[in-house]
Amino acid sequence: MPLQPAITDLEQLKQHPAIAALLAWNPSSVEGAKFDREEMSVYVERSSILDACELLRQNPDCPYNYLADVTCVDWFPSEPRFEVVYHLLSHSKKERVRLKVRLDGGSPALDSITAVWPAANYFEREVFDLFGIRFAGHPYLRRILMPEDWEGNPLRKDYPVEGYR
Amino acid sequence: MILNMGPHHPSTHGVLRLILEIDGENIVRIMPDIGYLHTGIEKTCEAKFYQQVVPLTDRIDYLCPLTNNLCYVLAVEKLLGLEIPPKAQWMRVMLNELTRINSHLVWLGTHALDIGAMTVFLYCFREREDILRLFEMVSGQRMMTSYFRIGGLALEPPLGFFERVKDFAKRFPSKVDEYENLLTGNPIWGMRTKGVARITAEDAIALGASGPTLRGSGIDFDLRRDMPYSGYENFKFKVPVGTDGDVFARYMCRVGEMRESIAMVQQAVEGMPEGPIKAVAPKVVLPDREMMKTQMEALIYHFKIVTEGFAVPAGEVYQAVESPRGEMGYYIVSYGTAKPYRVHMRSACLANLQTLPTMCEGRLLADVVAAIGSIDIVLGEIDR
Numbered sequence: 411m412p413l414q415p416a417i418t419d420l421e422q423l424k425q426h427p428a429i430a431a432l433l434a435w436n437p438s439s440v441e442g443a444k445f446d447r448e449e450m451s452v453y454v455e456r457s458s459i460l461d462a463c464e465l466l467r468q469n470p471d472c473p474y475n476y477l478a479d480v481t482c483v484d485w486f487p488s489e490p491r492f493e494v495v496y497h498l499l500s501h502s503k504k505e506r507v508r509l510k511v512r513l514d515g516g517s518p519a520l521d522s523i524t525a526v527w528p529a530a531n532y533f534e535r536e537v538f539d540l541f542g543i544r545f546a547g548h549p550y551l552r553r554i555l556m557p558e559d560w561e562g563n564p565l566r567k568d569y570p571v572e573g574y575r
Numbered sequence: 576m577i578l579n580m581g582p583h584h585p586s587t588h589g590v591l592r593l594i595l596e597i598d599g600e601n602i603v604r605i606m607p608d609i610g611y612l613h614t615g616i617e618k619t620c621e622a623k624f625y626q627q628v629v630p631l632t633d634r635i636d637y638l639c640p641l642t643n644n645l646c647y648v649l650a651v652e653k654l655l656g657l658e659i660p661p662k663a664q665w666m667r668v669m670l671n672e673l674t675r676i677n678s679h680l681v682w683l684g685t686h687a688l689d690i691g692a693m694t695v696f697l698y699c700f701r702e703r704e705d706i707l708r709l710f711e712m713v714s715g716q717r718m719m720t721s722y723f724r725i726g727g728l729a730l731e732p733p734l735g736f737f738e739r740v741k742d743f744a745k746r747f748p749s750k751v752d753e754y755e756n757l758l759t760g761n762p763i764w765g766m767r768t769k770g771v772a773r774i775t776a777e778d779a780i781a782l783g784a785s786g787p788t789l790r791g792s793g794i795d796f797d798l799r800r801d802m803p804y805s806g807y808e809n810f811k812f813k814v815p816v817g818t819d820g821d822v823f824a825r826y827m828c829r830v831g832e833m834r835e836s837i838a839m840v841q842q843a844v845e846g847m848p849e850g851p852i853k854a855v856a857p858k859v860v861l862p863d864r865e866m867m868k869t870q871m872e873a874l875i876y877h878f879k880i881v882t883e884g885f886a887v888p889a890g891e892v893y894q895a896v897e898s899p900r901g902e903m904g905y906y907i908v909s910y911g912t913a914k915p916y917r918v919h920m921r922s923a924c925l926a927n928l929q930t931l932p933t934m935c936e937g938r939l940l941a942d943v944v945a946a947i948g949s950i951d952i953v954l955g956e957i958d959r
Binding site for chain 1: 609610613615617618619621622653654655656658780781782783794796801802888890891892893895902904906908916917919921925926928929958959
């Protein structure tokens with residue numbers, strides 16, 4: 411289907427169940443939203459991500475009961491450098507939503523959401539391993555794909571594709 | 576005692592290392608250690624054009640290469656806003672279901688082999704040969720086909736292809752009966768799989784399981800039926816759901832899926848529409864060879880696509896498909912150029928592997944082998 415322009419105006423999008431629930435709980439938690447290519451992305455403020463996830467999981471209108479994915483995008487050299495992306499799915503309403511948290515490059519840290527979904531365990535370990543973002547409250551934050559004694563975070567943009575070895 | 580079920584092991588289905596803390600024969604703690612097959616595919620994709628990423632996607636989940644192709648190609652087509660012609664969509668569904676049967680045959684053969692039923696392995700691989708010959712007929716390659724391209728298919732299916740598929744589809748259901756004859760009612764199989772490695776529905780959802788691992792515990796969710804893509808809404812199929820959440824329930828789910836998939840292949844062959852196999856998008860889709868050799872514009876487009884790639888409008892997309900293992904997703908971020916900015920593969924097996932400690936702790940060491948087989952992991956997808 412031909413592309414429609416993206417809608418980024420929060421006023422037009424606040425009917426969406428995820429955004430409505432977050433705005434009703436704490437209006438400052440939503441930094442922005444975008445509806446593009448029939449997918450809804452919500453920019454969540456950094457300190458409210460754990461509560462936002464719990465809220466969306468329990469949401470009576472559209473319970474996002476399944477965590478599909480946790481990943482990260484590195485926008486080096488612009489700041490905020492990292493964007494941690496969460497994909498949620500509601501089995502009952504067959505809806506997806508994407509939450510994004512922007513982090514600075516200095517020493518990026520974020521709350522872990524393993525308390526809400528244990529599924530985040532391996533995904534957050536992978537983001538820690540490949541991007542260097544620390545997750546506070548993670549039960550076992552160690553490298554998962556690279557060897558334990560590896561230095562550097564391979565998926566960052568300042569790490570060359572060929573590697574250093 | 577801490578025991579290492581090391582990366583080289585015939586029953587771990589790939590280079591999976593399990594660190595087991597055992598007390599006699601009982602498992603106290605189990606911890607998977609992965610990363611032995613990590614090849615940095617996500618990083619490599621950032622250095623390649625969009626069309627050059629397609630062969631890389633084949634090799635991620637190497638037992639269902641066409642499903643990976645489909646997921647990536649659908650994601651890029653969503654980013655571009657392309658309309659795919661119906662014949663390409665039906666061919667994609669038909670080959671995707673043949674790939675599902677292919678993958679389940681490997682699963683059944685190796686799972687049964689681990690538990691001790693060696694004949695089933697050879698029977699399954701005999702059918703797999705037929706399917707691999709079909710893939711070779713249509714794309715030239717047995718496994719890493721790269722047959723789905725951005726905008727449609729790579730080549731027209733050759734003459735005689737649909738007759739061969741129809742012939743296979745007629746023969747296959749009786750073979751599934753053969754496998755079930757050997758295993759389903761077998762008391763040894765029952766003792767090794769019923770009640771073993773149980774996982775409840777709430778645990779499965781909380782741990783991110785998907786596919787037969789989730790459906791075996793009673794959750795009726797299948798992306799093909801509930802969030803259809805690539806023409807799946809035109810097909811009639813049932814989704815087998817188990818109730819107990821043990822190895823036997825997952826086995827019955829997958830065997831049921833094999834039967835449904837072959838019925839879908841028959842529907843696809845009978846209802847195959849006529850028409851082009853590539854979308855109308857000269858800047859994105861390579862032109863026909865004949866047109867390229869005779870028309871100047873086609874030659875220029877071909878040259879530009881191959882040497883410079885095509886610019887994809889900025890944005891991001893997450894496309895998920897129902898792979899034989901569960902929800903496989905591609906998250907692609909584009910910033911307006913011919914190379915993707917970030918490609919992330921949501922691996923179904925990585926989430927399914929997280930259910931292994933819950934399934935196995937407190938059980939016997941021999942049940943770990945049955946549990947790994949029932950989750951159906953492929954290390955290529957876990958490690959990427």
